[in-house]
Amino acid sequence: MLKSTLKKTGIFFCSSLLVAFALTGCGDSGSDKRVIKKSDSGTQASTSNAGTDVSAELGGAGFTGEGWLTNTDSKPSGSAKAKKGGDFTMVMDEFPPTYRGMGKDTRHIILTMMEGMMYESLLAMDSETLEWEPAIATHWKISEDKTTYWYRINPEAKWADGKPITAQDVVATYNLLVDEGIEDPSSRGLYFENYETPVAESKYIVRVKCKKENWRSFIYFSGIPIYPAYYLSKIDGAGYLTKYQYQMMPVNGPYELDTDNTIKGETLVLKRRPDYWAANQKRNIGLNNFDQIRFVFVLDDRLKLEKFKAGEFDLYIPSRAQWWHQELTPESVDDIKRGLIQKQKIFNYKPLGTSGLAFNTLEEPFNNIKVRRAFEYLWNVDQLMEKLFFNEYERCRSYYGGSVYENKDNPTPEYNPDKAVKLLTEAGWTKKSGEKWLSKDGKNFEIDFMSDQSLERIFTPFQQDLEKVGIKMNLVNMTPQAKFEKVMKKKFKVSFQGWTGLFFPNPESSVHSKYAEELETNNITGMANKRIDEICDLYDQSYDVQERIKLLQELDGLATAEKHYAWGWVAPYGVRCVYWNKFDVPETGLTYSGDWRVIPSLWWYNADKAKALEEAKKDKSKTLPIRETIMDYWGKRKDRMANK
Numbered sequence: 001m002l003k004s005t006l007k008k009t010g011i012f013f014c015s016s017l018l019v020a021f022a023l024t025g026c027g028d029s030g031s032d033k034r035v036i037k038k039s040d041s042g043t044q045a046s047t048s049n050a051g052t053d054v055s056a057e058l059g060g061a062g063f064t065g066e067g068w069l070t071n072t073d074s075k076p077s078g079s080a081k082a083k084k085g086g087d088f089t090m091v092m093d094e095f096p097p098t099y100r101g102m103g104k105d106t107r108h109i110i111l112t113m114m115e116g117m118m119y120e121s122l123l124a125m126d127s128e129t130l131e132w133e134p135a136i137a138t139h140w141k142i143s144e145d146k147t148t149y150w151y152r153i154n155p156e157a158k159w160a161d162g163k164p165i166t167a168q169d170v171v172a173t174y175n176l177l178v179d180e181g182i183e184d185p186s187s188r189g190l191y192f193e194n195y196e197t198p199v200a201e202s203k204y205i206v207r208v209k210c211k212k213e214n215w216r217s218f219i220y221f222s223g224i225p226i227y228p229a230y231y232l233s234k235i236d237g238a239g240y241l242t243k244y245q246y247q248m249m250p251v252n253g254p255y256e257l258d259t260d261n262t263i264k265g266e267t268l269v270l271k272r273r274p275d276y277w278a279a280n281q282k283r284n285i286g287l288n289n290f291d292q293i294r295f296v297f298v299l300d301d302r303l304k305l306e307k308f309k310a311g312e313f314d315l316y317i318p319s320r321a322q323w324w325h326q327e328l329t330p331e332s333v334d335d336i337k338r339g340l341i342q343k344q345k346i347f348n349y350k351p352l353g354t355s356g357l358a359f360n361t362l363e364e365p366f367n368n369i370k371v372r373r374a375f376e377y378l379w380n381v382d383q384l385m386e387k388l389f390f391n392e393y394e395r396c397r398s399y400y401g402g403s404v405y406e407n408k409d410n411p412t413p414e415y416n417p418d419k420a421v422k423l424l425t426e427a428g429w430t431k432k433s434g435e436k437w438l439s440k441d442g443k444n445f446e447i448d449f450m451s452d453q454s455l456e457r458i459f460t461p462f463q464q465d466l467e468k469v470g471i472k473m474n475l476v477n478m479t480p481q482a483k484f485e486k487v488m489k490k491k492f493k494v495s496f497q498g499w500t501g502l503f504f505p506n507p508e509s510s511v512h513s514k515y516a517e518e519l520e521t522n523n524i525t526g527m528a529n530k531r532i533d534e535i536c537d538l539y540d541q542s543y544d545v546q547e548r549i550k551l552l553q554e555l556d557g558l559a560t561a562e563k564h565y566a567w568g569w570v571a572p573y574g575v576r577c578v579y580w581n582k583f584d585v586p587e588t589g590l591t592y593s594g595d596w597r598v599i600p601s602l603w604w605y606n607a608d609k610a611k612a613l614e615e616a617k618k619d620k621s622k623t624l625p626i627r628e629t630i631m632d633y634w635g636k637r638k639d640r641m642a643n644k
Contacts, residue, residue, distance in 0.1 A: 051063070058201070065152070069141060074133040074282065077591045078287035079584075082285075082586070083605070084289050085605055085607070086582075087294065088290040089294040089295075090294075090313055090315045092109070093299060095264070095266065097481060098245050099111075101114070103240065108481075112597070117600070119253050123135050123137055123151075127503060128593075136153055136154060136157050137151040139151070140222070146210075147213070148207065149218055151206050152204055152205050153204045154204075157277055158277040159250040160256055160275070161250045164203075166200070166204065167200035167203060169227065170198055171199070172227065172228075173224055173226050174197060175197065179240075181239070181241065182240060183520060185518045190220065190506075190509065195208050213541045214540040216504055216506065219504055228250050251273075255293065257269070257270060257271075265297075267296050270292070271293075286586065289603070289604035304316060304319075305318070309335070311580065311617075317576065317596055318576065320454075324390075324392070336578070340616050340617065341580060342580075342626065344589070344629060347633075347634070348591070348594065348636055349634060350501070350574045352501055352570045352571075353500040354398070354399060354499055355570060356396060357375060357566040358524055359494050359563070359566075360494070360526065361527075368427045370423040371424065371427050372564070374421075374424045377419045378469065379413075379465075379566055380461065381415070381568060394570055397560070399507075406556060410557060413567050420469060424438060427440075438469070446471075449473050449474065449493075449495075459475060490526070497565075507552065509522045509523070513529065514533075525565070536555070539555070574594065574596075575595055580613060581609055581612075584604050
């Protein structure tokens, strides 16, 4: 699993997750095509003495790039109209258990965002064009057999303390990732099994050789966030977990943790670095605009809504379709009616992701597929879509929903209690005369379901439907963090899980049997299927796009048929949000494939709007311009409506 497989200028593509987005334009029936430019004039002239201590042939000043690849024509994802300054505050669910970006307990959205804004990778990729772009490295080279990669690090690249980024930093970062002491077996497995230890050929050139064939190897290695070797050299993996639980090493990205204003357990604050080494590069035009980004933490959904309306933070992403349709309306909120609060639904080509009931198949009763199928029949998702969700979402029926990898033969889940009862009986669960609950081998069918207040309205009807057939499901309230920790340690029976989508699918981390019983991996359900394992290996080795599509379609059908998930729903848009009218938004709204997490990097503060907002708050007769609610820059919504 990868939290940071790919990013562009501090904006992460969705990783460390389950499902993928269609790459219909990434190649022909032969091999992948990536539009990259050969360097013919070298890099731009240095504005300092950086690299003069190393010869041009070894990557220092005067390096021509002959025989290497680079890209000087990339299109910035930010707006040229953006201005620097101001601050931005948004709310999150729960304070993270660590500030670390690697190792155990780091699969949290806030940590992904922080790492993406504080640490850069060797290269970046534009998700719309699939072009590679320089980041820490200016040039790259791939051997003819595609198993060896070279990267030339920009001599201008610096850590926050002024020290240069070097090839040794890449080596040290790899060594940390493969250290068993960080207690992250899936990440360790990915890097250890795919790469030999990188070699620093010079201060600015690093080489890495692959251990086995995998078409994604260049993608994965190019996207590793790089850490400073002169800090990592002092500790091992276990020491890293301890020392950097709530400390930060020097960063190399546009933001750093504001330790003076961060309050552990309450508020996380990032501040824009005035000395960020790549601030003036073309790729950063219109990005990283806010001087300060504050994350406040509130668990209760209703309290979040009320605090937003009271102006305690700038942006709110409603968790309930009901609130979007009934409470966040001009009729219900005067500030929306007068334009003080803007309401926005932005469509793009974000990977859809998936959600559903995840079953722990390593334990009873869900080690029996008939029981898993019965639970699917007993979950009335269509009723939820109509009565609670206002038909805002789409039904899941695949690990790769909405993409070319989806198996179109996957059945659409249905609600059918009669079929469920039949399956439960076949699995040995029956009612004795006069008894309320199903039982087997002298034990009643009773399970705990980890929940919280935001989920009760969704799962109380499910609890009632289960009770009708004789299954007792206890809703056990706990914090999202506590719930997630239990899931990652496989200490659960059934859990509702939502996963955002991978831009480049990595089925191995989610469904390969080698992770079936491992803790802290994406294979939380214990999937173990010989043919799925074979497909994972074939998929990794194939450079033929069409072949990979067919392989994943087969895998999707097999995995879905195993019923490790009872599918739920996904949102068909990039983000649905409300925000106070003191910001400017680029015409795209989001990046091509980004979700709400790109907003702090992409939007910017407008001092004139902020002043007008404060005046309108005081004078109820004043109104502000109202934006169109729907933003569909790339035509995704139009395509969706046409295909319905």
